Amino acid sequence: MILDLDIGNTLSKWRLKDSVSSEIRSRGAVWTREEWRPGADIPDLDVVEAVRISSVARAAVLDDTVALLRRQVRHVFVARSLPESLGVINGYDEPGRLGVDRWMGVLAGYQLAGGCCAVDCGSAITIDFVLPGGTHLGGFIIPGLRLMKESLKLGTRNVAIDPDSEADALLEPGRRTVDAVNHGIYMAAVSAINRIYSEVCDQQGVALPMLLTGGDARVVSRGVRVPHAVWPDMVYGGLEAICPLTFAERAGRLAGAPRVPEPVSLEKIRAALAFSALL
Numbered sequence: 001m002i003l004d005l006d007i008g009n010t011l012s013k014w015r016l017k018d019s020v021s022s023e024i025r026s027r028g029a030v031w032t033r034e035e036w037r038p039g040a041d042i043p044d045l046d047v048v049e050a051v052r053i054s055s056v057a058r059a060a061v062l063d064d065t066v067a068l069l070r071r072q073v074r075h076v077f078v079a080r081s082l083p084e085s086l087g088v089i090n091g092y093d094e095p096g097r098l099g100v101d102r103w104m105g106v107l108a109g110y111q112l113a114g115g116c117c118a119v120d121c122g123s124a125i126t127i128d129f130v131l132p133g134g135t136h137l138g139g140f141i142i143p144g145l146r147l148m149k150e151s152l153k154l155g156t157r158n159v160a161i162d163p164d165s166e167a168d169a170l171l172e173p174g175r176r177t178v179d180a181v182n183h184g185i186y187m188a189a190v191s192a193i194n195r196i197y198s199e200v201c202d203q204q205g206v207a208l209p210m211l212l213t214g215g216d217a218r219v220v221s222r223g224v225r226v227p228h229a230v231w232p233d234m235v236y237g238g239l240e241a242i243c244p245l246t247f248a249e250r251a252g253r254l255a256g257a258p259r260v261p262e263p264v265s266l267e268k269i270r271a272a273l274a275f276s277a278l279l
């Protein structure tokens with residue numbers, strides 16, 4: 001079995017992948033904390049022959065995790081943000097400072113779609129761009145839905161947006177605090193994503209497919225007007241691409257990859273942008 005780990009600021013997500021059939025056998029998430037201890041909600045390491053890790057947690061958390069895993073697993077691969085990988089040139093002035101989860105998303109997106117806009121809706125919402133030739137332009141970082149809500153301190157932090165809510169209902173003015181906050185932060189997130197996408201496609205003169213991932217991807221997806229696909233395993237896709245282990249991975253097949261969405265024409269994007277500029 002291969003253990004893939006995506007250690008975020010809030011949650012550490014894991015999945016177990018069969019190294020022969022490439023099937024995903026199980027998955028889970030635990031709070032990111034001081035030490036990653038096998039327990040009830042963590043897979044049995046005895047069956048694991050290789051681990052691949054993407055971590056944006058503090059260095060000490062990663063070091064402890066790696067030390068613990070190395071005692072029981074032979075191959076432990078830790079992904080890093082590099083100046084160039086798999087034909088993608090990292091757009092950061094200091095490439096190592098780009099969050100490795102973003103780098104994994106960009107590599108997966110490029111492998112699947114060529115140029116694309118990779119959006120990760122987690123603790124933060126990150127919006128990254130890579131052009132068809134492999135130039136990563138950099139991106140945008142805004143607070144995620146939960147962070148936005150917590151920062152308001154209106155006693156609404158425990159009432160999450162119902163992931164099954166209709167996007168249209170979320171766009172109505174709220175008539176109580178919890179709705180005003182939930183609808184407000186939702187609008188802030190989706191309108192930022194729509195606008196940033198249009199601005200960058202306009203600047204670059206190219207209509208790019210959009211891919212969405214992260215804990216809030218499903219609910220955000222309902223409000224994003226730009227054609228896009230949700231790819232829950234996009235960060236894992238980057239790990240598969242950069243450190244292929246199974247037969248399918250070596251052949252370039254990324255687990256759970258969606259169909260590449262067809263972007264609308266650049267003319268339409270520009271027309272929408274020109275219209276918003278008038279408002």
Ligand SMILES: Nc1ncnc2c1ncn2[C@@H]1O[C@H](COP(=O)(O)OP(=O)(O)OP(=O)(O)O)[C@@H](O)[C@H]1O
Pocket residue numbers: 007008009010011012056101121122123124144145146147214215216
């Ligand atoms: N069980 C859960 N616990 C906490 N957050 C959850 C849960 N389920 C969904 N979420 C949502 O997912 C978001 C967290 O995103 P994600 O799962 O991608 O991990 P993260 O560790 O916070 O992200 P990052 O990698 O950006 O640090 C939160 O904003 C929250 O709204």
Ligand SMILES: CC(C)(CO)[C@@H](O)C(=O)NCCC(=O)O
Pocket residue numbers: 008009056097098099100101102122123124126141
């Ligand atoms: C932005 C987050 C928190 C998103 O998970 C992560 O990618 C990170 O810590 N990045 C480092 C800063 C940067 O990417 O510029």
Ligand SMILES: [K+]
Pocket residue numbers: 008101120122123214
């Ligand atoms: K993330």
